[in-house]
Amino acid sequence: MQARSWKNRLADPSERTLAWLLLAPAVLLLLLVVAYPVGRLIVDSFYDIRITRGTAPRFIGFDNYIYAFGDVLFWHALKNTMIITIVTVPGALVVGLGLAMLANLPFKRKWPVRLALLMPWALPLAFVGMIFAWFFHSEYGVANDLLRRVGLEQQIWFNSTALTMMAICIATIWKTSSFMALILLAGLQTIPASLYQAAEVDGATRWNQFTEITLPLLLPSMLVALIFRTLTAIQSFDIPYNMSGPGEETKTLAMYIQGSAVDYLDIGYSSALAVFMFLLSMATTFVYLKFVRADKE
DSSP states (O other): OHHHHHHHHHHSOOHHHHHHHHHHHHHHHHIIIIIHHHHHHHHHTTEEOBGGGTOOOEEOTTHHHHHHHTOHHHHHHHHHHHHHHHHHHHHHHHHHHHHHHHHTSOOSOOHHHHHHHHHHHHSOHHHHHHHHHHHTOTTTOHHHHHHHHTTOOOOOGGGSHHHHHHHHHHHHHHHHHHHHHHHHHHHHTTSOHHHHHHHHHTTOOHHHHIIIIIHHHHHHHHHHHHHHHHHHHHTOOHHHHHHHTTOSTTOOHHHHHHIIIIISOBHHHHHHHHHHHHHHHHHHHHHHHHHHHHHHO
């Protein structure tokens, strides 16, 4: 009877059964691709796993996390990651908003403008790092050539931590602002033109239209763009690595995790660092989503 009942359900499923059947492949894929790797990462973080020793993994509890809190290199990498996040996320938002509003203007031919937005976003991160490493090269880079032409002192960009971080932030903003612009452009196109027409009739200036119409209605798109951009900023690796190499002064948290896992083969400690990055990303997402919920209420 029970087998026949399930056969009947599959032959003529209810809405709830049909929903589960349709969701089952996606749920299984998420469990395989997301849940299992994250779970394994958390488990490994409680073990001493060092491939160079050739010994079996040894359970050590929270020792990896305790060691991380006393690790000067960890805090330095976290500080560099936070600097990149705090500088590049607002910077990419401001530049991306300007690009989106430019692309939303009534051009006769819009495809060249939108193609220009897509190009930085489509370039690989490592390639962008290599481009800007050449751009800021002390001898034949474009940045020093421009400084020389306007009569300013040339800089040795990669001999100074502050200048290197500045160059990394500029490269990151250039790369990521196009992604922000694409999301914001989609949001701009959902704003009815009739609102701007009514505001013009009421005598509103362009600035009033921007602050009273564009920004409030664009806020949901901004929050979505900020969530994605912040998460990728926390995981910064390619651009800092290709612009400054594996040096300690500009090493980010992702670079430190990669070094611990690949260079030193300390899988347990690198897993603990990766768990910390995962929790930091989840906490950031939670803050954004709570802000979205509060805004809706």
